[in-house]
Amino acid sequence: MAFTDHEIAEAHEAxxxxxxxxxxxxxxxxxxxxQELDLVQAHMWFNxxxxxxxxxxxxxxxxLADQMSRDLIAEAQKRAREWLSVKHH
Structure with a gap:
């Protein structure tokens, strides 16, 4: 599944x-x-x-977690917590 740059920008804006x-x-x-493959980012958004x-x-x-190391999962969880605390409660 490929997303266009426009669709990616729209998703971030949404x-x-x-x-x-x-x-x-x-x-x-x-x-x-x-094209935007980033398992840490993906895990964060899914979380x-x-x-x-x-x-x-x-x-x-x-x-995704089955494909990731514990360190990568921890980083994704950290980013999700930071996103929640800074941007959206």
Missing amino acids: VRTQSDSDNLYKLGLIYSTG LAASRGSEAAKECRRE
């Missing part, structure tokens, strides 16, 4: 204005597939979406 589980989940998809009730994000987060 999260800035409305951080609901669907928008957070979409960012997880963007960073877990295709945030899961915390807002997304069952799909919980499954994706679990699948």
Whole structure:
């Protein structure tokens, strides 16, 4: 699944204005597939979406965690906590 630069920018803007589980989940998809591959970022976004009730994000987060080291998972969780404390309560 590939996302265009425009779709990626739209997803980031959507999260800035409305951080609901669907928008957070979409960012997880963007960073877990295709040209923007970044498992730490993907895990972070899936974690945030899961915390807002997304069952799909919980499954994706679990699948990603199976591919990641403990250190990478810890970094993703740290980034999620920082994002919550700084940007969206």
